[in-house]
Amino acid sequence: MTTQKKLHISTTLNGEPCEFLCEPGQILSDVLRNTLNLTGTKEGCTTGDCGACSVMLDDALVCSCLVLAAEAEGKSIETVEGVGHEGQLHPVQEKLLEHAALQCGICTPGIVVAAKALLEKNPDPSEEETRYWLAGNLCRCTGYDKIIRAVMDAGATMRGE
Template sequence: MSKIHVTTTVNGDEMEFLCDPRETLLDVLRDRLNLTGAKEGCGTGDCGACSVTLNGRVVCSCLVLGAEAEGAEIATVEGMANGERLHPLQRKFIEHAALQCGICTPGILVAAKALLEKHPDPTEEQVRYWLAGNLCRCTGYDKIIRAVMDAAAEMREAA
């Protein structure tokens, strides 16, 4: 099987890679680009652990082919922090103890960031709806929701 050459932008940096036609974007991110934040929880798009944004839309990277990244803009959890400075969502997840094992956390953070970019002042109902595609077995959801709401308030105050 011949490899496909892909040029894409990941977290603001242009990248090139070769991938098999059936290789998922999740596998490319983890195995070819060494971006291991996105996790494979289910491999069927049900858990959200592998969530990234593709051209501004939250997707399960286990359901997207690596070749589909050609010319696309991809954002992963690795792109959230600004150097050593954590994104407000990352800080609030720590402050609210909204993470435990860490399998779901990257996908939830990516989805929450996408939410706050579209709706900087979300209601609790909007946060719960937006994160419904991300499953967490460790923390429950209350701490996660509180962390997202707190980060949204901080980000609005800073703007």
């Protein structure tokens, strides 16, 4: 029986340098949750269908259950824990609360990361664009109208309206 050598990964995690060890086939969501104790990233389906594990990897929105942890080598990862800064909620987080657009919390981290990514790309998205951008995030509790309204309202806040 042979043992696989663990890989040493150097990355930037939520703006800070980070190093970790992982198995060659270990997925990023597993490392985030179980090795780095960042449990905000949720594991829903582990097939990339629900979006609960969405994170930013460099400038790409990805399902961390579909990314090998080793692929983070030399890249930047932003999880839901990195969205707010210095104890302040991001406008997306504020507006999701204000619009009562969250319930059980499984989908919320992925929606927050995806919505922030959208608003950084386009701070004035149409409703259609917002729905399209968030289509990879499944929510079984709240329904999407409140979420869409909250994201669009967050965009208005970010634009200073």
